Amino acid sequence: MVTRLTTPQKVLAYSLLILLALFILFPIxxxxxxxxxxxxxxxxxxxxxxxxxxxxxxxxxxxxxxxLDAIKxxxxxxxxxxxxxxxxxxxxxxxxxxxxxxxxxxxxxxxxFSYLTPxxxxxxxxxxxxxxxxxxxxxxxxxxxxxxxxAPLSTWLLMGFFRSIPFDLDEQAMVDGATRLGALFxxxxxxxxxxxxxxxxxxxxxxxxxxxLGLIFITSPELRTVPVQxxxxxxxxxxxxxxxxxxxxxxxxxxxxxxxxxxxxxVQGLGAGSVKA
Amino acid sequence: xxxxRLTLAQSDARLGLxxxxxxxxxxxxxxLYPFVFAVYISFTDRTVGAQExxxxxxxxxxxxxxxxxxxxxxxxxFILVFFLQAFKLVLxxxxxxxxxxxxxGRTFFRGxxxxxxxxxxxxxxxxxxxxxxxxxxxxxxxxxxxxxGTQLDFLSSKELAMPSVIVASxxxxxxxxxxxFLAAMQGISVELYEAAAMDGATAxxxxxxxxxxxxxxxxxxxxxxxxxxxxxxxxxxxxxxxGGPSDATMTFPVLAYFGMQTLRIGEASAVSVxxxxxxxxxxxxxxxxxxxxx
Numbered sequence: 001m002v003t004r005l006t007t008p009q010k011v012l013a014y015s016l017l018i019l020l021a022l023f024i025l026f027p028i029x030x031x032x033x034x035x036x037x038x039x040x041x042x043x044x045x046x047x048x049x050x051x052x053x054x055x056x057x058x059x060x061x062x063x064x065x066x067x068l069d070a071i072k073x074x075x076x077x078x079x080x081x082x083x084x085x086x087x088x089x090x091x092x093x094x095x096x097x098x099x100x101x102x103x104x105x106x107x108x109x110x111x112x113f114s115y116l117t118p119x120x121x122x123x124x125x126x127x128x129x130x131x132x133x134x135x136x137x138x139x140x141x142x143x144x145x146x147x148x149x150x151a152p153l154s155t156w157l158l159m160g161f162f163r164s165i166p167f168d169l170d171e172q173a174m175v176d177g178a179t180r181l182g183a184l185f186x187x188x189x190x191x192x193x194x195x196x197x198x199x200x201x202x203x204x205x206x207x208x209x210x211x212x213l214g215l216i217f218i219t220s221p222e223l224r225t226v227p228v229q230x231x232x233x234x235x236x237x238x239x240x241x242x243x244x245x246x247x248x249x250x251x252x253x254x255x256x257x258x259x260x261x262x263x264x265x266x267v268q269g270l271g272a273g274s275v276k277a
Numbered sequence: 278x279x280x281x282r283l284t285l286a287q288s289d290a291r292l293g294l295x296x297x298x299x300x301x302x303x304x305x306x307x308x309l310y311p312f313v314f315a316v317y318i319s320f321t322d323r324t325v326g327a328q329e330x331x332x333x334x335x336x337x338x339x340x341x342x343x344x345x346x347x348x349x350x351x352x353x354x355f356i357l358v359f360f361l362q363a364f365k366l367v368l369x370x371x372x373x374x375x376x377x378x379x380x381x382g383r384t385f386f387r388g389x390x391x392x393x394x395x396x397x398x399x400x401x402x403x404x405x406x407x408x409x410x411x412x413x414x415x416x417x418x419x420x421x422x423x424x425x426g427t428q429l430d431f432l433s434s435k436e437l438a439m440p441s442v443i444v445a446s447x448x449x450x451x452x453x454x455x456x457x458f459l460a461a462m463q464g465i466s467v468e469l470y471e472a473a474a475m476d477g478a479t480a481x482x483x484x485x486x487x488x489x490x491x492x493x494x495x496x497x498x499x500x501x502x503x504x505x506x507x508x509x510x511x512x513x514x515x516x517x518x519x520g521g522p523s524d525a526t527m528t529f530p531v532l533a534y535f536g537m538q539t540l541r542i543g544e545a546s547a548v549s550v551x552x553x554x555x556x557x558x559x560x561x562x563x564x565x566x567x568x569x570x571x
Contacts, residue, residue: 099293
């Protein structure tokens with residue numbers, strides 16, 4: 001947008017862009033073709049082309065490794081985390097932006113502090129607490145701990161969105177007889193739809209991608225989420241590259257599709273609150 | 278003041294607390310309490326399943342400070358964060374400026390940049406693990422073999438392991454910086470650039486005196502937040518090297534995870550708690566910056 005580029009500048013710009021595209025796409029391409037190769041072919045006929053493509057790895061992933069169960073577990077955990085988090089965060093954000101009460105500043109501070117606190121600082125005491133609550137090795141326990149990163153992020157993002165909605169609109173609705181909650185559900189939330197979508201996308205992908213807490217809290221193989229199950233593919237005795245790459249493709253596709261369709265909201269959300277990455 | 282308004286204020290206050298309560302309870306129980314609890318157990322000899330827990334003062338800290346793994350983890354965490362952040366900052370600014378030019382295919386390239394970040398972190402690092410594979414099955418060694426007839430131990434040689442972790446982490450992390458910087462750059466008014474161009478300012482001058490001041494707040498926020506999260510990132514090192522070879526890439530989250538696996542959680546906790554001063558300092562600045570935004 002800045003100024004028109006001269007021809008040599010254009011040549012330079014496009015050369016750099018092509019380099020950038022190669023840097024980004026080559027690893028992804030390699031993942032795709034490797035997932036379609038047998039172990040023999042990967043080591044005996046090294047090639048950057050998809051020779052003798054086969055779906056063998058994917059079949060094994062679903063058959064031997066019960067990957068569909070892991071996907072089901074991840075959908076349950078990430079889905080419930082998203083629904084609960086977006087709901088309680090909308091309530092909290094509305095309260096913090098629109099209502100006045102004694103502990104408001106402290107509440108906002110705690111939320112911001114939690115948003116900044118990385119889970120690698122907390123996972124040890126969390127494991128003890130979750131065990132004491134009797135929630136160790138359950139999806140519910142995992143959902144609970146995922147709320148610690150999801151709720152602060154969503155609340156923080158939504159506070160930004162709610163602030164941009166004129167207060168007059170709420171007041172107008174209340175003059176017309178709506179209650180506070182009525183104003184929240186009928187005016188503020190519908191107008192913040194883009195914010196709700198970006199919160200949902202960030203929360204779902206955050207929970208879908210999470211490895212460390214999943215590794216610690218889930219011990220039964222049948223309860224493992226996608227990242228946890230994938231982790232066990234590489235910590236075994238023999239690591240099968242094609243199989244792991246197939247798992248990588250299957251894990252990445254849902255969230256990448258989600259990001260593709262929600263790109264606008266993702267970028268908007270990024271601008272609104274700087275997301276954990 | 279009319280009595281009815283007073284009740285409205287009162288009922289607002291009650292409603293306010295009720296609405297914020299679910300999130301607040303969650304965070305008190307699962308963030309603040311564990312935070313305090315972590316500090317407490319790091320001063321005890323707690324192990325998983327132990328009946329009695331003794332308060333042992335600074336013994337855990339004295340013990341871990343004397344360990345090679347811990348010393349390495351502090352050093353490595355510092356190196357990893359420093360180089361990774363420097364690359365993301367400099368190249369992030371460069372790529373964002375490039376994508377901010379009037380060129381064809383801009384939208385396409387912007388979507389492209391988002392890809393590595395849209396990918397789950399654990400997938401990205403697994404993928405890089407195999408790009409680095411020491412055999413000719415690994416993409417880089419396949420290429421090196423074809424071109425130079427040589428192969429490199431990217432992840433299992435002491436010299437290359439850390440640079441390899443940094444490059445992989447850069448690949449997954451840089452889009453977040455580029456997209457954030459780009460959004461900030463687009464907020465700068467075009468007239469400023471036009472006026473400057475008319476006055477004969479060079480591209481560098483425009484970048485230095487218009488772009489930089491226009492985005493410095495965002496740059497500061499992103500750098501600070503990303504530094505907090507990079508310092509504490511687990512997946513990159515865990516999936517690529519598990520801290521090896523012989524602690525050459527050991528960082529403190531991975532060390533704490535290993536400690537947890539040995540079930541001596543007092544000690545493992547001390548590893549995390551030892552990093553608290555740095556986290557607290559960074560978080561303090563981040564809170565100041567973010568609250569100024571309001």
